Amino acid sequence: MIAQTNWKRNLYILMGSQFLVMSAMTMIIPFLPLYLQELGVTDPDAVSVWSGLIFAANFVTAFIFAPIWGRLADKYGRKSMILRSGFGMAVVLTLTGFATGPWTLLLLRLMNGMISGFIPAAIGLMSMSTPKKQMGYSLGMLQAGAVAGSISGPLFGGVMADIMGFRMIFYITGASILVAAFVVLFFVKEQFEPVEQKEKTSTIDDFRTITAIKPIMALYMVFFIVQAALIGINPLLSIFVQELRPGGNVAFFAGLAMSVMGFANMGASPILGRFSDRKGHQYVLLFSLLFVALVSFPQAFVTSYWQLLVLRFLLGLGLGGLLPMINSLLRNHAPVGMESRTYGFSNSFMYLGSMIGPALGGLISGVFGIRSLFLFSGVLLMLNVWIVYSKVIPRLEARRQSAVGVSK
Structure with a gap:
């Protein structure tokens, strides 16, 4: 376990990082249908269908992969999963600015859901390093940072889209998440000690045990x-x-x-x-x-x-x-x-x-x-x-x- 003197520092750093990540992720939501129009989807019904598919795609792959990343976090540490998600999403969101059509955009949203998990991994790290008597306060503060980002993101995204265009927003979101990942890499401390598993188990076995x-x-x-x-x-x-x-x-x-x-x-x-x-x-x-x-x-x-x-x-x-x-x-x-x-x-x-x-x-x-x-x-x-x-x-x-x- 990490020293108790470090948990508050980790909390404030992860709050700021979550603010950046949630701001970046929610910047793109308001104008996804407009971006589809720029990519050549002009029929209103087609825009509605594609918008629904692209919005849901992120959740579909995130639903499938969340237990896998949880298993790897128990094996290699929660910080490693924050970094995996942070650097991965930075790349995928930047590439989204180069999308050439709706199928490309759908594929990139599927990939984003697959590698997502920055905020759940941050919650896991803080839950393991915070004294139990202050668990509610710690996770409440993390929630506040994430919500602040989700409030700010659409506002900033709408303003910047009008000024810079849609594609530039994806480059900015990618850069924001990259900054958050580097902040975690250099400033968040985790003393991880994996618990040895007596035998190999499947995801279904893990679910039954839990x-x-x-x-x-x-x-x-x-x-x-x-x-x-x-x-x-x-x-x-x-x-x-x-x-x-x-x-x-x-x-x-x-x-x-x-x-x-x-x-x-x-x-x-x-x-x-x-x-x-x-x-x-x-x-x-x-x-x-x-x-x-x-x-x-x-x-x-x-x-x-x-x-x-x-x-x-x-x-x-x-x-x-x-x-x-x-x-x-x-x-x-x-x-x-x-x-x-x-x-x-x-x-x-x-x-x-x-x-x-x-x-x-x-x-x-x-x-x-x-x-x-x-x-x-x-x-x-x-x-x-x-x-x-x-x-x-x-x-x-x-x-x-x-x-x-x-x-x-």
Whole structure:
């Protein structure tokens, strides 16, 4: 384990690096359909189809490869996986600026998903080097850095695309991620000691071993449902804003609705993380899920844009108590020597939710209307409340009482 005097330095460096990576990755999202038009796809229906495929491609390969990178991280160290992802994405994103058509762009997005994992590897490194009493605060701070990047990226990307053109943005994103990788290479310290495996195991064997420990499988399901419930709304949010506020500047006001949620998330994550270190990660997770679910339902009934804006801000506050808490609980219950594999499988569930959510959201919206998405999201989040209350907390309480009995 790394010396405790180094964990805060690593935390601040990785926060800054995650900000750069998330800024770079989200710079390109707003104008992918426009870039396709520049590459020769002019038919509106074809642009929609290609945009969906290219957006999903990144998640498909990331879903497949996340457990593989987790296994290698347990064998070779978490820092090595951060560097693999950082330098790899820098190359792939730079090459994306040289794309010659939609098939080339699709292939490069598949490659990007395959080698991605910078942020999960950073979470794994910090979870292993942070004292357990400060785990929630540490992962909450990392979350704040990533969210700050996701807020800034689309803004910077839109401005620079207007000034420099689309291809130049990919060169800038590649350079930004390259800087982040070099910062990690020279300034992040990890004293990695691999745990010897008694016998070779397959990915399926690893999954069975990890999920045999309660409540890890329940936490994976919570992660999956959170992503599906919340990401499923995002692609259609601009249409809902247009319904609430007909007229110009729809993109700006849709972006503002996303940004206020991000700012609230960024501010709440460290505070809720520190609070969870004192009161218990599972309880903050439970009440955050309940709060997010209760805030989701009223969004279906808003009559003005400003009502939606307030509710999205409140939603962001609750989000600050979700992912850092899940990651903290996973770290506390991961098998020794399989910590990164535990995170690798959790990331696969996250990517699966990110794929299924928008597809399911589009289907539900088409049948029942956009407002039904908020009701559906609230129901899914209430299901998560039940999972945490009935499957996670009782297991942790039983384990705590067992530990108290042993100590006596």
